[in-house]
Amino acid sequence: MENIYDVSKLKWYYVRGIKMEDINVMKHRLVPEHRLVPVEKEEEILSGLHVSKDKLPKVLRSDPVLSQLEAIEGDIKEGRIIEIIRESKTAGKAKVYRLVVDR
Amino acid sequence: MMNKGITKRIGSIKFAYMSPKEIRKLSATKIITPDTYDDDGFPIEMGLMDTHLGVIEPGLRCKTCGGRVDQCSGHFGHIELAMPVIHVGYVKEIKKLLRSSCSECGRVLMEDEERDHYIEELEQLKKIGGDPLDQRALAKEISKAARKNKVCPHCKSEQRKIMLDKPTTFREDNTKLTPKEVRARLERIPDKDLIPLGLNPEVVRPEWMVLSVLLVPPVTVRPSITLESGDRSEDDLTHKLVDILRINQRLRENRDVGSPQLIVEDLLDLLQYHVNTYFDNQTSGIPPARHRSGRTLKTLIQRLKGKEGRFRQNLSGKRVNFSSRTVISPDPWLSINQVGVPKKAARELTVPIRVTPENIDRIKEMVARGPNPTERGKYLPGANYIFRPDGRRIRVTETNAENVAEKIEVGFTVERGLKEGDIVLFNRQPSLHRMSMMAHEVKIVPGKTFRLNLAVCPPYNADFDGDEMNLHVLQSEEARAEAKVIMRVQENILSPRFGGPIIGATQDHISGLFFLTHDNPLFSRREVVSIFSNLETENFPPSVEVEGEKMWYGKDIFSHFLPDDLNLEFRSSICETCKECKEKECPEDAYVSIEDGQLKTGTIDERGIGAFQGEIIDKIARDMGTDKAREFIDKITTISLGVITLRGFTTSIKDEDVPRAAMRQIDEVLDKAAGKVKRLAEEYVEGNLEQMPGRTVEETLEVRAMQELGKARDNAGKIASKYLGLGNNVVVMARTGARASMLNLSQMAAALGQQAIRGERPSRGYEERTLSHFKKGSLGAEARGFVKSSYKEGLQPVEYFFHSMAGREGLVDTAVRTSRSGYMQRRLIHAMEDLMVYDDGSVKNTDDTVIQFEFGEDGIDPMRSKSGKAVDMDDIVTEFKATKRRGGS
Numbered sequence: 001m002e003n004i005y006d007v008s009k010l011k012w013y014y015v016r017g018i019k020m021e022d023i024n025v026m027k028h029r030l031v032p033e034h035r036l037v038p039v040e041k042e043e044e045i046l047s048g049l050h051v052s053k054d055k056l057p058k059v060l061r062s063d064p065v066l067s068q069l070e071a072i073e074g075d076i077k078e079g080r081i082i083e084i085i086r087e088s089k090t091a092g093k094a095k096v097y098r099l100v101v102d103r
Numbered sequence: 104m105m106n107k108g109i110t111k112r113i114g115s116i117k118f119a120y121m122s123p124k125e126i127r128k129l130s131a132t133k134i135i136t137p138d139t140y141d142d143d144g145f146p147i148e149m150g151l152m153d154t155h156l157g158v159i160e161p162g163l164r165c166k167t168c169g170g171r172v173d174q175c176s177g178h179f180g181h182i183e184l185a186m187p188v189i190h191v192g193y194v195k196e197i198k199k200l201l202r203s204s205c206s207e208c209g210r211v212l213m214e215d216e217e218r219d220h221y222i223e224e225l226e227q228l229k230k231i232g233g234d235p236l237d238q239r240a241l242a243k244e245i246s247k248a249a250r251k252n253k254v255c256p257h258c259k260s261e262q263r264k265i266m267l268d269k270p271t272t273f274r275e276d277n278t279k280l281t282p283k284e285v286r287a288r289l290e291r292i293p294d295k296d297l298i299p300l301g302l303n304p305e306v307v308r309p310e311w312m313v314l315s316v317l318l319v320p321p322v323t324v325r326p327s328i329t330l331e332s333g334d335r336s337e338d339d340l341t342h343k344l345v346d347i348l349r350i351n352q353r354l355r356e357n358r359d360v361g362s363p364q365l366i367v368e369d370l371l372d373l374l375q376y377h378v379n380t381y382f383d384n385q386t387s388g389i390p391p392a393r394h395r396s397g398r399t400l401k402t403l404i405q406r407l408k409g410k411e412g413r414f415r416q417n418l419s420g421k422r423v424n425f426s427s428r429t430v431i432s433p434d435p436w437l438s439i440n441q442v443g444v445p446k447k448a449a450r451e452l453t454v455p456i457r458v459t460p461e462n463i464d465r466i467k468e469m470v471a472r473g474p475n476p477t478e479r480g481k482y483l484p485g486a487n488y489i490f491r492p493d494g495r496r497i498r499v500t501e502t503n504a505e506n507v508a509e510k511i512e513v514g515f516t517v518e519r520g521l522k523e524g525d526i527v528l529f530n531r532q533p534s535l536h537r538m539s540m541m542a543h544e545v546k547i548v549p550g551k552t553f554r555l556n557l558a559v560c561p562p563y564n565a566d567f568d569g570d571e572m573n574l575h576v577l578q579s580e581e582a583r584a585e586a587k588v589i590m591r592v593q594e595n596i597l598s599p600r601f602g603g604p605i606i607g608a609t610q611d612h613i614s615g616l617f618f619l620t621h622d623n624p625l626f627s628r629r630e631v632v633s634i635f636s637n638l639e640t641e642n643f644p645p646s647v648e649v650e651g652e653k654m655w656y657g658k659d660i661f662s663h664f665l666p667d668d669l670n671l672e673f674r675s676s677i678c679e680t681c682k683e684c685k686e687k688e689c690p691e692d693a694y695v696s697i698e699d700g701q702l703k704t705g706t707i708d709e710r711g712i713g714a715f716q717g718e719i720i721d722k723i724a725r726d727m728g729t730d731k732a733r734e735f736i737d738k739i740t741t742i743s744l745g746v747i748t749l750r751g752f753t754t755s756i757k758d759e760d761v762p763r764a765a766m767r768q769i770d771e772v773l774d775k776a777a778g779k780v781k782r783l784a785e786e787y788v789e790g791n792l793e794q795m796p797g798r799t800v801e802e803t804l805e806v807r808a809m810q811e812l813g814k815a816r817d818n819a820g821k822i823a824s825k826y827l828g829l830g831n832n833v834v835v836m837a838r839t840g841a842r843a844s845m846l847n848l849s850q851m852a853a854a855l856g857q858q859a860i861r862g863e864r865p866s867r868g869y870e871e872r873t874l875s876h877f878k879k880g881s882l883g884a885e886a887r888g889f890v891k892s893s894y895k896e897g898l899q900p901v902e903y904f905f906h907s908m909a910g911r912e913g914l915v916d917t918a919v920r921t922s923r924s925g926y927m928q929r930r931l932i933h934a935m936e937d938l939m940v941y942d943d944g945s946v947k948n949t950d951d952t953v954i955q956f957e958f959g960e961d962g963i964d965p966m967r968s969k970s971g972k973a974v975d976m977d978d979i980v981t982e983f984k985a986t987k988r989r990g991g992s
Contacts, residue, residue: 050943055952090971091961 025064034065036073037081037097045081045097056081059098066100078102119306120193123316131155131167131178134319137348139327139337151344156180157321177321182348184315184378185355186371187282189271191379191386193312198267200289200300200309203249206275207260209291211299212252221245221299242301249299269388271375282375286313314378319344339400343381343392350374425576427452431531432567434554435744436637438737439606440592442529442543443554444521444574446482449547450475452576453487453518454525458511466517471508473501474520482547484522489515521545521576526583528575528590529555531563535928538562538595538605542577542586557612558736559592561714562605593733596724599966604721607714608740611752613841614832615743617677618750619657621706621829622692626655634660634745638738658702664738665719666727667700670985672977673718676709676840677829698985709840712739716840721969722978758833759852759895761823769819769853773891776815777884780808784882804882805864809857812889816856820849827852855890855898858909864888865905876901 157177325338598605695705
């Protein structure tokens with residue numbers, strides 16, 4: 001998908017006239033890095049966190065970031081895990097995991 | 104991990120409506136007479152106090168179960184309503200149902216296929232575990248979709264708009280729907296059509312939302328009180344039920360004799376009103392029912408709702424024994440770990456002691472002394488009660504003490520009064536953080552107040568202007584052990600709120616240490632003895648020889664109480680943050696340097712030992728343990744009070760004296776600023792004022808004027824403080840952080856400055872002016888609340904007026920702020936109360952959903968952090984320097 005508007009450089013912009021699909025939210029300075037966790041690594045991560053999949057925080061499949069990720073990774077099914085690397089005031093960088101859910 | 108110790112688990116709770124059939128089945132008796140008691144004072148049969156409903160008078164027996172007062176918990180009765188009445192609690196639901204079902208055939212207003220589709224969708228939602236809230240939201244959506252059809256797809260009849268007149272009247276295109284009609288319509292809705300509307304037809308029929316039978320609660324729920332005069336006073340609910348019965352009877356009579364429609368309708372409305380207020384006496388749109396005295400009645404909803412309702416008052420709130428409450432007062436001779444308990448309270452509050460073969464002799468001796476023993480006028484703990492293993496309780500009195508003591512055997516429990524060293528919990532409301540409740544050791548004191556060390560005022564946020572505090576005596580060995588390990592005051596010196604000490608010196612403690620350490624003064628033998636006399640036993644610090652006399656340096660006295668291996672460097676509170684810090688050569692003696700427990704340079708003030716900021720307390724508590732920290736705080740505050748008692752500390756109007764020349768300078772600065780504002784105002788009137796970006800011209804003027812006048816006040820303060828040095832006690836307090844600020848001082852000595860209302864210059868009052876003393880449209884400094892006078896000079900009447908306006912606003916703000924922040928806190932607590940940090944560092948809620956993967960993202964315990972930082976670089980550097988100095992590597 002081609003991005004007409006480079007959000008990373010924009011500070012102010014008018015939403016009117018811009019289609020959501022044209023914006024790559026992942027490039028926005030407030031959107032942290034998202035990655036799709038490979039299915040093989042899921043088990044390792046979950047056991048490291050001592051949790052089962054359903055206890056993870058959720059992210060909607062309809063989330064704009066996911067549609068961007070799908071452009072790279074292909075179709076992302078419900079039940080996959082997304083890794084988010086966030087800038088943290090306390091820890092510098094913090095890794096967080098979210099479960100993809102429908103609806 | 105999940106099912107530990109749980110034998111029974113609630114799978115689900117089902118809520119449904121009560122059917123008339125169910126109500127009649129549950130009812131012990133039908134109630135028809137509005138009278139309660141006959142002339143002899145006995146409950147009337149089929150009246151509201153019928154003994155079938157349970158008994159509240161001793162001696163009587165319940166006619167339903169035969170139980171006496173405390174055996175029978177009461178039984179429900181019922182009232183047959185002459186005509187159906189709408190239940191206020193369900194009006195919204197009724198409205199929804201009426202609107203989304205056909206007024207003629209009762210079918211839901213959609214095609215069968217559409218309905219089935221929605222049923223399936225709901226089923227799907229239930230299957231994937233959507234909670235009842237989601238289900239309700241979906242049902243609401245469905246009924247909204249149904250409402251869109253203006254013509255019934257089944258019988259093709261046209262649907263008219265149904266309106267709800269608050270609280271319980273339904274209208275269909277301006278014709279009133281009687282509850283009877285509403286009921287008939289709800290009856291017509293077929294079972295299957297209820298499912299998409301969010302009702303479960305297996306347990307609920309919508310017509311039950313219109314009452315034809317009213318459930319009457321047992322008398323035990325609404326007991327009547329007999330006054331001393333012999334008169335009976337009935338419960339509010341009984342009053343309301345009497346009203347309902349009266350109107351119900353009149354309505355029935357009128358309907359049966361065929362009275363005019365109008366009269367019957369009026370009576371029905373009245374019945375509806377009474378039933379409404381019986382459920383909820385605060386519904387908007389209708390006047391609340393009142394008692395004869397004019398007091399509004401407390402009916403069913405009022406019993407449950409709000410702060411004083413059943414839930415918050417009686418179910419979430421508990422009252423406890425073994426606790427006491429009184430006024431607090433300060434006691435600097437107590438340790439921070441102690442609390443002074445007056446004798447009277449100590450005798451009343453008890454600790455249970457199990458009698459064992461080891462302690463039986465001692466306990467017998469103690470019990471034999473009676474409940475109020477003393478030894479040469481001094482307090483001794485006595486025993487109030489002894490408990491035998493069979494549960495019998497014997498009160499120990501002066502007369503039976505020796506007899507009772509003889510009977511004591513192993514296995515008995517004795518409740519003895521408090522003795523010194525007992526662990527108790529001490530608390531001050533509002534309990535905003537965990538340091539609001541800490542464990543203290545008991546110290547018996549005379550008087551009638553609880554006493555505490557001044558250094559523990561900050562965590563409790565206590566002062567002594569009439570504050571009261573609560574004290575709880577721990578009753579089990581486990582509780583005492585746990586309290587001692589994790590709740591004791593010394594364990595709470597470091598606060599998890601900001602990663603620093605919350606216990607430490609305040610006010611005079613700080614001024615005292617300033618006088619002890621600033622510029623290192625010398626103290627004579629007499630003085631040092633006086634300062635040290637408040638401590639138990641203490642060696643003297645090293646002395647120096649001055650003019651043949653033994654003298655002591657203040658810094659040496661202070662260093663005497665520092666741990667030997669303490670190394671610390673920081674800037675004092677009196678530091679003026681010069682451009683280039685000369686560190687140890689600081690001319691103000693504001694750079695504190697402690698080498699191996701010796702205070703080399705610097706002044707000890709708030710940054711050194713103050714609560715919230717004290718670097719020394721922080722370092723000792725962190726590196727050397729809480730015992731050392733407690734000892735340090737105890738000793739240093741005592742020493743500080745010794746110093747300040749010796750020197751004396753006072754303030755007077757003289758402290759605000761400024762030389763005439765300076766006053767003239769201040770006036771000049773203020774006049775100049777006022778002139779500038781005048782010119783700005785002129786420019787504004789002429790239209791020459793240059794607009795600031797993003798602001799209107801008016802705003803520009805205000806901002807510029809505020810800036811100008813703010814600067815003027817600061818400059819005036821600066822001029823004044825040039826003449827006020829550390830020889831001035833107010834300056835000492837302000838600079839050391841003991842109390843007040845330089846701003847307070849300059850307001851007293853130089854000028855009060857601009858008064859603000861809602862952050863702006865006062866602008867309202869008269870037409871186009873604030874006060875009638877000014878010309879219309881005047882925008883100058885004086886006309887908009889600039890106060891040139893200082894507190895010392897006294898304010899001009901006009902200035903005083905503006906000052907009062909700002910003062911009142913401050914007062915109102917604090918009142919509003921506390922109540923609002925209290926509510927915000929309540930909501931936050933509610934949202935987070937059952938989150939837990941697990942040992943792997945994750946934060947989870949009760950169904951084990953992860954909230955944070957690592958506590959605070961970095962897994963750092965804020966209590967053990969340095970102001971939130973995991974690593975304290977400054978400390979590492981100082982420690983490194985110290986090792987190097989000692990010749991280590």
